[in-house]
Amino acid sequence: MAKSKFEYVRSFETDDTCLRNCYIVVRLDGRNFHKFAAQHNFTKPNDNRALGLMTRSARSVMEELEDIVISYGQSDEFSFVFKRTSTWFKRRASKLMTHVASQFSSSYVFYWKEFFGEQPLLYPPGFDGRVVLYPSNRNLRDYLSWRQADCHINNLYNTVFWTLVQKGGLTTVQAEDRLKGTLAADKNEILFSDFDINYNNESAQHRKGTALIWEKRDETVTKRMKVPNEEEKDVAVTRSRRRVEAHHCDIIGDQFWEDHPEILEDDS
Ligand code: DGT
Ligand code: MG
Ligand code: MG
Ligand code: MG
Ligand code: MG
Numbered sequence: 001m002a003k004s005k006f007e008y009v010r011s012f013e014t015d016d017t018c019l020r021n022c023y024i025v026v027r028l029d030g031r032n033f034h035k036f037a038a039q040h041n042f043t044k045p046n047d048n049r050a051l052g053l054m055t056r057s058a059r060s061v062m063e064e065l066e067d068i069v070i071s072y073g074q075s076d077e078f079s080f081v082f083k084r085t086s087t088w089f090k091r092r093a094s095k096l097m098t099h100v101a102s103q104f105s106s107s108y109v110f111y112w113k114e115f116f117g118e119q120p121l122l123y124p125p126g127f128d129g130r131v132v133l134y135p136s137n138r139n140l141r142d143y144l145s146w147r148q149a150d151c152h153i154n155n156l157y158n159t160v161f162w163t164l165v166q167k168g169g170l171t172t173v174q175a176e177d178r179l180k181g182t183l184a185a186d187k188n189e190i191l192f193s194d195f196d197i198n199y200n201n202e203s204a205q206h207r208k209g210t211a212l213i214w215e216k217r218d219e220t221v222t223k224r225m226k227v228p229n230e231e232e233k234d235v236a237v238t239r240s241r242r243r244v245e246a247h248h249c250d251i252i253g254d255q256f257w258e259d260h261p262e263i264l265e266d267d268s
Helices: 007-012 035-041 048-064 094-110 112-116 137-166 172-180 183-194 203-209 255-259
Strands: 023-029 070-075 077-082 127-134 210-225 233-247
Touching: 023 094, 023 137, 023 203, 035 077, 048 070, 048 077, 048 203, 048 210, 070 172, 077 094, 077 137, 077 255, 094 112, 094 127, 112 255, 127 137, 137 183, 137 203, 172 183
Parallel strands: none
Antiparallel strands: 023 077, 023 127, 070 077, 070 210, 210 233
């Protein structure tokens, strides 16, 4: 077909192909969720409706887009890991990132009611996205460890802070003062001694965040079947189905990765 004289503008497009053999990580983060959380009365420090909606939206991303092997979320962020051999959208960073961000954002709005009921969504939320490449399993695990460590540090701080305010009667300024310079052990001690709270018994979802992975599960359904020379009858049929499953466990140590060897591909 003849080309128009305008065709040349295509050559202005730049190549953003992700380097081969690398895991492609897309991390999304809610835009100005400090305000969004306040305006929608998110409970402090953790709102289970909001966390549930984030997880539901991430599940939709995994189910609708190809080649995501694990995703990890906490607070207003979610990271999606594409397998290193993925050729989805020719590994073009902008395509991958925008598909993840738009699928996630539309799901967040679409499923809002399932988690917030009659409480209205006051304005359209947005999420930023970035792409980072990790060339080795060690680098990828360290990336996910970094996000989970961030979850732990923030959640420990926020748990003590809001306990001091909500149960200890301190003002937010006093609570901030009380926590200045304290280490993790000190924070655990405040919770335990002053409020009889063992941090390790707090919600795993809040302490560890949420890892979503694909798992095979046997599913049994009863089917009405016509058996030769007999009348129709109910027969139990078991088949193996891939499903996205949520884990709220440690992903920094080796155990999780040994339990799920199919997530990472060989480094060699
Ligand atoms: P950004 O990302 O630079 O546009 O700005 P923010 O405000 O989204 O900041 P970010 O992402 O560093 O921090 C996340 C904010 O979201 C933080 O202010 C606390 C809020 N948030 C996230 N999850 C919850 C929750 O479950 N409950 C409450 N109350 N707030 C939450
Ligand atoms: Mg930020
Ligand atoms: Mg944010
Ligand atoms: Mg954030
Ligand atoms: Mg099109």
